[in-house]
Amino acid sequence: MKTKEIFIIAQMLLPVFMLANIPIDSTKTSNNKVFTVVLDAGHGGKDSGKYIARTAEKDIALSVVKMLGKELEAHRDIKVVYTRTTDKFLELYQRADIANNAKADLFVSVHCNAAAATSAKGNETWVLGIHRNADNLEVVQRENSVILLEEDYEEKYAGFNPNDPSSFATNLMIQEEYLDNSIEMASNVQTRFSADLKRKNRGVKQAGFAVLRLSYMPSVLIETGFITNAEERAFLKSSAGQKKVAHSIYDAILEYQKNRDINLFILDQVDTGSVDGAVPFQTAADNAIYKVQISASGNKLAPKSYNFQKLPEISREQDGSIYRYFTGNFSNLADAVELKKQAVAKGYKSAFIVVYENGVRRRL
Numbered sequence: 001m002k003t004k005e006i007f008i009i010a011q012m013l014l015p016v017f018m019l020a021n022i023p024i025d026s027t028k029t030s031n032n033k034v035f036t037v038v039l040d041a042g043h044g045g046k047d048s049g050k051y052i053a054r055t056a057e058k059d060i061a062l063s064v065v066k067m068l069g070k071e072l073e074a075h076r077d078i079k080v081v082y083t084r085t086t087d088k089f090l091e092l093y094q095r096a097d098i099a100n101n102a103k104a105d106l107f108v109s110v111h112c113n114a115a116a117a118t119s120a121k122g123n124e125t126w127v128l129g130i131h132r133n134a135d136n137l138e139v140v141q142r143e144n145s146v147i148l149l150e151e152d153y154e155e156k157y158a159g160f161n162p163n164d165p166s167s168f169a170t171n172l173m174i175q176e177e178y179l180d181n182s183i184e185m186a187s188n189v190q191t192r193f194s195a196d197l198k199r200k201n202r203g204v205k206q207a208g209f210a211v212l213r214l215s216y217m218p219s220v221l222i223e224t225g226f227i228t229n230a231e232e233r234a235f236l237k238s239s240a241g242q243k244k245v246a247h248s249i250y251d252a253i254l255e256y257q258k259n260r261d262i263n264l265f266i267l268d269q270v271d272t273g274s275v276d277g278a279v280p281f282q283t284a285a286d287n288a289i290y291k292v293q294i295s296a297s298g299n300k301l302a303p304k305s306y307n308f309q310k311l312p313e314i315s316r317e318q319d320g321s322i323y324r325y326f327t328g329n330f331s332n333l334a335d336a337v338e339l340k341k342q343a344v345a346k347g348y349k350s351a352f353i354v355v356y357e358n359g360v361r362r363r364l
């Protein structure tokens with residue numbers, strides 16, 4: 001994290017800590033975690049992607065990805081991994097393998113759109129989902145069709161038919177786990193495109209893209225515009241246009257990363273609520289439920305294990321403008337004590353146990 005960002009966040013938190021009269025512990029203001037993002041320039045080599053008026057999708061995708069990567073690399077806490085930096089052919093599963101091996105936090109695939117109607121324009125960002133309709137099936141077929149260029153595709157994709165995304169079945173649950181995060185990232189991209197570039201926002205869409213399907217992390221596929229539309233083609237071919245597109249995606253990634261970081265700030269020191277008046281280690285009722293509070297923040301995050309260092313059984317409760325996040329759900333205090341140790345080891349240094357008695361929560 002850059003010093004400037006730490007400073008801004010520290011400024012945001014300062015009044016909170018002053019209010020609680022607790023000195024700021026610098027170990028709690030940054031998790032020092034490297035955020036790994038995989039940038040995937042769609043197509044390449046013998047696969048040009050869409051090719052209209054001497055404009056190849058693969059070239060635009062590569063230029064945008066290189067510009068985007070350069071901007072991201074200026075951040076010391078961001079690691080950029082590229083699926084390709086040259087005009088080479090890569091099979092879809094290889095792209096996903098690169099991302100999986102890098103244990104990436106985010107996978108971003110960059111593409112250009114095409115349509116029979118030259119009037120079609122705007123940006124759309126795709127996440128993997130099970131909802132399909134005739135509209136998105138067309139885009140899916142186009143982006144997945146590269147599989148037919150690959151050798152032995154039947155073997156590699158285990159009977160996957162590029163023209164029928166529903167033929168995927170095995171790994172759907174894994175991407176579903178990351179769906180909330182993928183949608184959050186996709187929304188960031190769409191928001192930046194319409195706010196910064198004043199482009200037509202075609203929205204966040206869900207479909208069964210192979211490249212998203214095979215990656216085990218939040219993943220998006222960005223259609224940066226239509227190369228079948230003369231105006232958008234000129235924009236996407238120009239260096240200035242590519243730079244703008246890259247910068248919008250850059251902003252969207254930083255916003256996504258920032259949300260992951262804020263999540264790790266431990267604000268439990270300001271915890272009041274049901275804690276007031278509670279006697280420490282007071283014996284709980286027989287039917288008590290124990291959880292470990294790991295975080296409290298103004299950010300509403302999906303209560304998914306992935307968002308919380310893979311801790312189990314995440315739950316979320318809202319208290320006014322603050323969201324509290326918990327791990328575990330035990331009838332046995334010893335289990336909660338054990339899980340609290342794990343949470344502390346994973347960076348939630350001031351995690352604490354809460355107990356619910358007759359639906360009322362208090363801190364132990």
Ligand SMILES: [Zn+2]
Nearest residue numbers: 042049111112
């Ligand atoms: Zn494409």
